[in-house]
Amino acid sequence: MTLLEAFGGPEMVDRVIDRFGEYVEGDPAMRAIYPEDMAPGQRKVKLFFEQWMGGGPVYSNLYGHPRLRRRHFPFVIDDLAVGRWLRYMRQAMADEGVSSEVQAVIFEAFAPLARHMHNAGEDIPRDPLCDAVLQ
Numbered sequence: 001m002t003l004l005e006a007f008g009g010p011e012m013v014d015r016v017i018d019r020f021g022e023y024v025e026g027d028p029a030m031r032a033i034y035p036e037d038m039a040p041g042q043r044k045v046k047l048f049f050e051q052w053m054g055g056g057p058v059y060s061n062l063y064g065h066p067r068l069r070r071r072h073f074p075f076v077i078d079d080l081a082v083g084r085w086l087r088y089m090r091q092a093m094a095d096e097g098v099s100s101e102v103q104a105v106i107f108e109a110f111a112p113l114a115r116h117m118h119n120a121g122e123d124i125p126r127d128p129l130c131d132a133v134l135q
Helices: 003-007 009-025 039-052 058-063 079-095 100-116
Strands: none
Touching: 003 009, 003 100, 009 039, 009 079, 039 058, 079 100
């Protein structure tokens, strides 16, 4: 069984990311980090999570290597944002019924990954990475 199957499949990914988006929408500090239209980004997050948890390589086929840290350079991500991202993602999973065992496996990787996204105070390029879909 893949982690994606244990998680609840692509349908659960959709529900969790949609719920996560509701938390972000309700938090002015977090909302300021995200683009006005969150839908394209949420679609990418769903595809990335599905692939990361053992689903097909749809994200990579469309967008290439995830390059997560570089893709987050346009957004100033500080300690508050890292903590809230983790809290809201965990809460969204709990709200949607993802088991605590599956959450533990996921957050073992997510916590260091989220901290790796921290880029506040760094002299980095803030221009967006090309967003073209591969043909």
